[in-house]
Amino acid sequence: MVSPQRRVIVVGAGSGIGAATATHFHQRGDHVLAIDVRPNDTPAARHELCDLRDASAITALLGRIGPDWDALAYVAGLPGTAPAADVLKVNYLGMRLFTTGMLPLLRQGAAIVTVASVAALGWQQRLGDLEGLLDAADAESVERWQATQDPNYPVYSTSKQAAIIYAKRLAPAAWRKYGVRVNTVSPGPTETPILADFEDSMGKEVLDTVKATIGRHATVADIVPVIAFLGSPESRWINGQDIHVDGGFVAPLSVGAPVAL
Numbered sequence: 001m002v003s004p005q006r007r008v009i010v011v012g013a014g015s016g017i018g019a020a021t022a023t024h025f026h027q028r029g030d031h032v033l034a035i036d037v038r039p040n041d042t043p044a045a046r047h048e049l050c051d052l053r054d055a056s057a058i059t060a061l062l063g064r065i066g067p068d069w070d071a072l073a074y075v076a077g078l079p080g081t082a083p084a085a086d087v088l089k090v091n092y093l094g095m096r097l098f099t100t101g102m103l104p105l106l107r108q109g110a111a112i113v114t115v116a117s118v119a120a121l122g123w124q125q126r127l128g129d130l131e132g133l134l135d136a137a138d139a140e141s142v143e144r145w146q147a148t149q150d151p152n153y154p155v156y157s158t159s160k161q162a163a164i165i166y167a168k169r170l171a172p173a174a175w176r177k178y179g180v181r182v183n184t185v186s187p188g189p190t191e192t193p194i195l196a197d198f199e200d201s202m203g204k205e206v207l208d209t210v211k212a213t214i215g216r217h218a219t220v221a222d223i224v225p226v227i228a229f230l231g232s233p234e235s236r237w238i239n240g241q242d243i244h245v246d247g248g249f250v251a252p253l254s255v256g257a258p259v260a261l
């Protein structure tokens with residue numbers, strides 16, 4: 001049976017996981033709107049350019065794309081090698097503005113999937129620290145908050161922690177008011193162009209240790225089906241969850257010694 005065409009938006013579709021996500025939906029026959037700051041030739045029905053650091057660009061884009069979308073995959077992200085304010089704007093604030101702006105444009109039963117990261121590990125312990133960031137709904141407030149923070153704490157982790165917490169806080173209301181689910185996917189290290197920046201900002205030895213522990217880094221083909229599933233009606237009772245897609249690297253960290261076989 002051929003499944004019906006759906007209308008899907010992929011944000012950050014110009015490269016890596018986002019490009020593979022847009023290609024996946026396009027190839028299964030969906031109508032895909034591919035959004036990125038960079039011009040790109042990712043397969044899609046329509047392309048739009050948008051700089052997610054710019055709230056007015058997001059508002060303008062949402063004003064011209066019309067309603068009746070079935071899924072939003074917010075995949076765009078900047079690594080910790082980018083300026084801190086940009087990292088927070090693209091990975092957290094842009095996601096927040098895009099997601100909440102999209103809610104009235106999504107159909108009942110639609111789904112939002114944001115790509116976070118295993119680098120957000122420990123977000124539960126940072127709820128208090130991040131309250132000021134989670135109160136910040138514009139660029140000035142985000143920058144003011146960042147100016148008060150320890151510059152040694154990795155801003156990439158902060159941005160992804162805030163994205164996960166925000167998505168979890170949004171999920172119940174989005175479901176009740178719009179019938180829309182909100183989940184996040186947290187990949188482990190994945191072979192895309194951003195990986196070199198991660199080696200710079202997190203340390204190559206850290207990423208090599210992860211690789212040695214589980215045997216390899218992920219490829220985009222490991223991540224995309226999870227985004228597709230959470231963005232589809234098949235996952236209709238999953239809401240407000242963060243799903244690790246990391247080959248099992250993270251799971252043993254919080255449960256003591258792994259079982260020896």
Ligand SMILES: NC(=O)c1ccc[n+]([C@@H]2O[C@H](COP(=O)([O-])OP(=O)(O)OC[C@H]3O[C@@H](n4cnc5c(N)ncnc54)[C@H](O)[C@@H]3O)[C@@H](O)[C@H]2O)c1
Nearest residue numbers: 012014015016017037051052075076077117189190192194
């Ligand atoms: N690759 C990994 O190891 C890994 C691991 C965990 C999480 N992630 C996350 O996965 C997501 C996708 O990353 P990727 O690995 O495909 O990297 P990538 O660099 O290949 O893709 C990121 C995309 O985001 C877009 N983008 C950046 N700034 C933007 C802006 N201001 N406006 C609009 N678009 C912008 C880029 O143009 C690019 O197309 C990111 O959120 C990243 O943080 C990646």
